[in-house]
Amino acid sequence: MNISITKNPRPGKLPPSDTLGFGSIFTDHMFVMDYTDKDKWHNPRIVPFAPIALSPAASVFHYAAEVFEGLKAYRWKDGSIHLFRPMENALRLNSSCERMALPQLDPKDTVEAIRALVEVDQAWVPSDPGTSLYIRPFVFSIDPELALHGIHQAMFIIILSPVGSYFSEGLKPVKIMLETEDVRAVRGGTGYTKCGGNYAASNRAGDRAMEKGYSQVLWLDGVERKYIEEVGAMNVMFRIAGKVVTPALTGSILPGITRKSIIELMKSWGTPVDERLLSVDELISSAKDGSLEEAWGVGTAAVISPIGALAYEGKEYTVNGFNIGATSQKLYDELTGIQWGTRPDPFGWTVPVTKERV
Numbered sequence: 001m002n003i004s005i006t007k008n009p010r011p012g013k014l015p016p017s018d019t020l021g022f023g024s025i026f027t028d029h030m031f032v033m034d035y036t037d038k039d040k041w042h043n044p045r046i047v048p049f050a051p052i053a054l055s056p057a058a059s060v061f062h063y064a065a066e067v068f069e070g071l072k073a074y075r076w077k078d079g080s081i082h083l084f085r086p087m088e089n090a091l092r093l094n095s096s097c098e099r100m101a102l103p104q105l106d107p108k109d110t111v112e113a114i115r116a117l118v119e120v121d122q123a124w125v126p127s128d129p130g131t132s133l134y135i136r137p138f139v140f141s142i143d144p145e146l147a148l149h150g151i152h153q154a155m156f157i158i159i160l161s162p163v164g165s166y167f168s169e170g171l172k173p174v175k176i177m178l179e180t181e182d183v184r185a186v187r188g189g190t191g192y193t194k195c196g197g198n199y200a201a202s203n204r205a206g207d208r209a210m211e212k213g214y215s216q217v218l219w220l221d222g223v224e225r226k227y228i229e230e231v232g233a234m235n236v237m238f239r240i241a242g243k244v245v246t247p248a249l250t251g252s253i254l255p256g257i258t259r260k261s262i263i264e265l266m267k268s269w270g271t272p273v274d275e276r277l278l279s280v281d282e283l284i285s286s287a288k289d290g291s292l293e294e295a296w297g298v299g300t301a302a303v304i305s306p307i308g309a310l311a312y313e314g315k316e317y318t319v320n321g322f323n324i325g326a327t328s329q330k331l332y333d334e335l336t337g338i339q340w341g342t343r344p345d346p347f348g349w350t351v352p353v354t355k356e357r358v
């Protein structure tokens with residue numbers, strides 16, 4: 001892939017870390033590539049970050065063929081910049097494209113596009129503790145017609161956003177609410193993909209939970225509303241009677257790379273994670289009898305998000321006295337240590353973007 005580069009004539013500047021927040025500040029450039037049936041993927045380019053013009057009839061606005069990814073670049077103490085398992089994101093992007101009948105990419109091109117863009121905007125990778133550069137690749141259909149005749153034109157774009165520390169005062173437990181009305185996804189649907197529509201379908205439950213003072217919803221399966229699936233846009237794990245349990249990937253759950261990394265990490269420690277169906281009855285009875293020792297969400301944005309309380313059918317159950325548990329803390333320290341290069345990476349998960357300080 002031969003990427004052309006057009007430099008932004010009016011480059012901006014990385015704001016102070018404490019003003020970054022999440023996903024509202026963007027870097028000087030973006031990566032763009034076009035697809036048509038005739039030319040396939042073509043014209044890969046890095047251009048100044050700017051609005052894009054599309055026909056109001058573009059199919060993405062009407063039929064929501066859009067999929068995305070999320071990963072991060074981390075600046076290490078020596079100034080070098082590293083990605084975390086980018087090939088996993090490239091493969092998952094293809095799996096999402098395949099489900100939505102969007103054109104797939106060569107995963108090596110996807111990783112190279114990410115690497116090249118981060119290299120161009122390397123001055124935007126913050127260095128303060130807990131900060132990183134969030135990378136958002138996305139693919140969407142742009143056929144300018146309302147007839148549903150498949151997807152023949154698409155775009156692949158990557159944008160970058162410097163993000164602050166998720167937990168500026170260390171890991172902080174959150175309160176979550178079991179959602180018993182809305183469902184996020186069903187088997188045979190799109191739950192295992194990062195398609196935009198999944199998040200649109202989650203908004204109402206998220207808003208209702210927020211109104212009641214909960215930061216996320218805990219989703220149940222879409223058929224029986226009996227089994228635990230995910231927490232907000234994170235995978236979820238529990239420690240019950242000494243064993244770490246996470247819902248098995250049944251098709252309606254997003255196969256998180258953080259989830260996968262934790263499973264591989266714990267296996268290497270000789271304490272395997274139990275991937276299985278976990279019913280809400282089992283979870284609530286373990287919360288009642290005290291065998292629920294810890295609960296936490298896992299995902300790229302926060303890495304680990306401890307759960308301090310669970311609400312279900314009008315009752316609230318405190319988990320681990322609203323404190324961070326030893327397992328969640330250990331996983332957070334180990335995984336972020338690998339990502340920021342302060343701990344060894346025996347798995348070869350980190351991929352350098354640049355070797356030297358800018």
Ligand SMILES: *Cc1c(COP(=O)(O)O)cnc(C)c1O
Pocket residue numbers: 070194230232233234235254255256257258259298299300301
């Ligand atoms: C992105 C996402 C996750 C976490 O995936 P990671 O690869 O670990 O970031 C989990 N659940 C949902 C619904 C997601 O969108």
